[in-house]
Amino acid sequence: MQYRHLGRSGLLLSALSFGAWTTFAKTVKRSLARDMIALAYDHGVNFFDNAEVYAHGEAESLMGDVLADLRFPRDSWCVSSKAYFGRCKSPKPTQHGLSRKHLVEACHQALKRLRVDYLDLYFCHRPDTDTPIEETVAAMDMLVRQGKVLYWGTSEWPAELIHEAHRVAQENSLTAPVMEQPQYNLLHRERVEKEYAPLYQAYGMGTTIWSPLLSGLLTGKYDAGIPDDSRLHHNELTWLRENVLGEHGQNVVKARALRPIADELGLSSAQLAIAWCLRNPHVSTVILGASQSKQLEHNLKSIDWLTTLSESAVAKRIDTALDCEE
Numbered sequence: 001m002q003y004r005h006l007g008r009s010g011l012l013l014s015a016l017s018f019g020a021w022t023t024f025a026k027t028v029k030r031s032l033a034r035d036m037i038a039l040a041y042d043h044g045v046n047f048f049d050n051a052e053v054y055a056h057g058e059a060e061s062l063m064g065d066v067l068a069d070l071r072f073p074r075d076s077w078c079v080s081s082k083a084y085f086g087r088c089k090s091p092k093p094t095q096h097g098l099s100r101k102h103l104v105e106a107c108h109q110a111l112k113r114l115r116v117d118y119l120d121l122y123f124c125h126r127p128d129t130d131t132p133i134e135e136t137v138a139a140m141d142m143l144v145r146q147g148k149v150l151y152w153g154t155s156e157w158p159a160e161l162i163h164e165a166h167r168v169a170q171e172n173s174l175t176a177p178v179m180e181q182p183q184y185n186l187l188h189r190e191r192v193e194k195e196y197a198p199l200y201q202a203y204g205m206g207t208t209i210w211s212p213l214l215s216g217l218l219t220g221k222y223d224a225g226i227p228d229d230s231r232l233h234h235n236e237l238t239w240l241r242e243n244v245l246g247e248h249g250q251n252v253v254k255a256r257a258l259r260p261i262a263d264e265l266g267l268s269s270a271q272l273a274i275a276w277c278l279r280n281p282h283v284s285t286v287i288l289g290a291s292q293s294k295q296l297e298h299n300l301k302s303i304d305w306l307t308t309l310s311e312s313a314v315a316k317r318i319d320t321a322l323d324c325e326e
Contacts, residue, residue: 004284006151027291037063046078051083078120182196182210184283258322
């Protein structure tokens with residue numbers, strides 16, 4: 001495993017991490033969750049990602065139970081939570097958003113579900129236009145000073161709001177956000193590579209990226225349509241289906257174009273997509289998801305191909321296949 005600093009901080013995270021989104025407490029139950037977390041840890045993974053909204057809190061409870069059961073030394077791994085959406089299916093006004101009340105209570109609830117004394121990483125899961133950014137930054141600073149959170153960050157915030165958060169933090173001697181958790185993959189590049197570019201230089205921001213496989217599209221999973229047992233088949237994930245497939249299914253066509261390159265290099269389409277994400281030096285860690293142990297083990301081997309995918313000739317071939325430029 002390779003380890004990378006979380007931006008300019010001193011925290012070293014495994015380049016590949018493991019997350020609970022869409023799987024834990026749904027398709028992944030306790031026994032399988034235990035097997036996969038143990039497998040990831042044995043391969044050097046030291047960061048496990050979660051959020052209050054995942055399975056309405058059940059994903060965090062499952063992960064917390066498994067981590068407690070495995071008894072890994074607490075100082076050898078990191079865990080995250082995110083707050084914004086709330087854990088209830090129909091949250092009341094104070095049960096979602098980025099108000100001081102919700103951020104504090106969501107943190108306390110996550111600590112209980114994950115069975116830890118502190119969160120290593122805590123994210124504001126989306127921007128909240130109904131809460132002054134000064135209140136959000138102050139609330140996160142308070143949690144850091146209380147020792148309940150070590151590093152705080154944002155997820156899918158526009159760059160201008162992240163700049164504003166840093167301004168508020170600097171002017172008021174508060175703890176600034178350290179990391180952002182954006183979607184990043186071969187077909188979603190603009191935000192990480194261009195919009196956030198000034199953030200890396202100005203603040204040393206790190207990124208813990210999600211959906212490196214674009215919900216399975218970049219594995220070839222949807223080449224022949226949407227399988228009945230896939231996440232895109234679920235009605236409640238219509239928004240995700242539209243995001244993944246693209247307008248008129250053009251993303252499927254682009255994904256197919258990558259397969260010959262992967263075949264020629266001797267790796268799978270999934271490994272190509274994950275290793276491609278790793279070649280970006282501003283990516284602190286790539287969050288993997290999995291519904292089977294063999295799938296997770298296969299994808300963890302992607303790091304072995306990082307050097308190959310970092311070669312300029314290979315990167316150029318990938319860009320040409322996608323008809324896009326760096």
